[in-house]
Amino acid sequence: QMVGMVADKTMVSCVITGEGGLGKSYTVLKSLETAGLKNITDLAGFEVGQRLNLAKSYRIIKGFSTAKGLYRTLFESNGMTIVFDDCDSILKDDVARNLLKGALDSFSKRYISWMADMRDDDLPKSFEFTGRVIFVSNMPLEKIDQAIRTRCMVVDLSMSESQKLERMEVIAKSDEFLPEVEPVAKAEALSFLKSQIGKIPNMSLRSLIQV
Numbered sequence: 587q588m589v590g591m592v593a594d595k596t597m598v599s600c601v602i603t604g605e606g607g608l609g610k611s612y613t614v615l616k617s618l619e620t621a622g623l624k625n626i627t628d629l630a631g632f633e634v635g636q637r638l639n640l641a642k643s644y645r646i647i648k649g650f651s652t653a654k655g656l657y658r659t660l661f662e663s664n665g666m667t668i669v670f671d672d673c674d675s676i677l678k679d680d681v682a683r684n685l686l687k688g689a690l691d692s693f694s695k696r697y698i699s700w701m702a703d704m705r706d707d708d709l710p711k712s713f714e715f716t717g718r719v720i721f722v723s724n725m726p727l728e729k730i731d732q733a734i735r736t737r738c739m740v741v742d743l744s745m746s747e748s749q750k751l752e753r754m755e756v757i758a759k760s761d762e763f764l765p766e767v768e769p770v771a772k773a774e775a776l777s778f779l780k781s782q783i784g785k786i787p788n789m790s791l792r793s794l795i796q797v
Contacts, residue, residue: 588739589614592718593621593667595641597739599690599719603727604743607790608750609757610722611671616762618644623667640665647673653681657700660689660715667718674725683731689715690737747783751776754794764795 591597602610615625626638627646644667647659656676659668676682688698699712719738723730727742745753757763758772775797779789786793 588741589617589720590621591739592720593618593623593644595718597718598692598696599721599737600739600741601721601723601727601730601735602741602743603723603725603730604741604745605788605790606724607788607792608743608745608753609791610743612757612763614669614671614720614722615646618667618669626666643667644669646671649673650675651682653679653685654700656682656685657698658709660685660698660717661709661713663717664713665716667720669720669722671722672724674723677721677723677725677730677734683734686719687733687737689717689719690734692737747789750789751780751783754779754791757791758794 588597588600588602592600602614604610619625623642623644624638625646626643645663646669648671651659651673653676670676676686685698685700689696696715697712698715700709701711721730721734721738727735727740727744755776758776759769764772772794775794778797779786779793783789
């Protein structure tokens with residue numbers, strides 16, 4: 587529901603945290619698709635000159651980014667929804683966090699500035715950011731900067747073992763999850779994991795896939 591609120595511009599941003607392997611990225615991307623947004627992360631799949639509706643598009647950023655890289659990403663992805671998936675470097679860097687504060691502000695107009703020396707002639711010193719941002723992170727919620735948290739809707743997916751199994755059961759019923767595996771096999775795998783609760787370290791969807 588919160589991802590949908592970001593997609594339809596009701597809210598500017600949300601943060602989704604929790605241990606790895608709980609299907610956070612899967613649910614976010616599925617929700618964006620349900621909201622009618624198109625994934626334009628890989629522009630190679632589009633024709634040169636093809637016009638894109640940025641308001642109905644999203645882009646996924648994974649891995650590492652410097653503060654300068656973040657500034658470029660925000661500028662080049664302006665107007666669309668940006669999903670920072672396990673890109674925790676921007677949540678730990680002081681300069682990057684300050685850029686995000688401007689991007690996520692609650693004011694009617696959100697301006698971002700980079701006033702240091704800039705050799706990239708294609709980047710402006712400042713611009714108005716009109717996009718939306720979704721953070722998907724394995725970081726504990728309390729370790730995410732308070733100023734970022736207060737600007738976003740927050741979903742903390744920390745779960746007990748039994749809650750993880752309940753969530754896995756819901757995801758496993760989806761036709762999109764391991765479509766090559768028969769439903770009876772998924773049910774047997776879940777049953778096995780339930781019998782081993784408390785014995786398997788870091789139980790997650792990856793455990794289900796391995797079984």
